Amino acid sequence: MPSTIGYKRVSSFGQNEIRQLDGMIFDKVFTDKASGKDTQRPQLQALLEYVRDGDTVTVHSLDRLGRNLLDLQELVQGLTGRGITVRFVKENMTFSPGGQDSMSTLLFSIMGAFAQFERDLIRERQAEGIAQAKKRGVYKGRKPKLTAGQIAELRELAAQGVKKPELAERFGVSRKTVYEYLRE
DSSP states (O other), rough: OOHHHHHEEESSSSSTTTTTTTOOSSSSEEEEEEEESSSSSSHHHHHHHHHHTOOOEEESSSHHOSSHHHHHHHHHHHHHHHHHHHEETTTTTTTTTTTTHHHHHHHHHHHHHHHHHHHHHHHHHHHHHHHHHHHHHHOSSSOOOOOHHHHHHHHHHTTTTTOOOHHHHHOOOOHHHHHHHHHH
């Protein structure tokens, strides 16, 4: 039996996703509290693994699914290619398996481009704000994830041959962070 699935996303833990898909009933809802800059979001990945042929995925708006036109197109095409319908409530757009009409494809591309444009503007304003703060001498950057003692311990354990994923888990950081500390 086909399922109806909702997907919600807010950018940070301080934001509230309640207004998204308000009053709609689903068999299952996936909610991410993460940036839409890429598709590496835990609940989006769980949704992609969960959905099956015949299901319908409903999202409040295009920018909730992604802020990158290429990612949006790949997600929707990937889902519809698997027999899954994708519906965007705010834009009143539905993409079904078997292809779309030309107007829907055009509108999707335009709306996706606007979402990406908005994300790019946010990044530009953020960079400008950081540059201004640096000029004023008030920019301190991001707090280090590990103390000096933890960094020394991490490096010592790595030198003893402890694997990077184990170090990441032990210190509660990502593997990328482990590699950054080892590279310094």
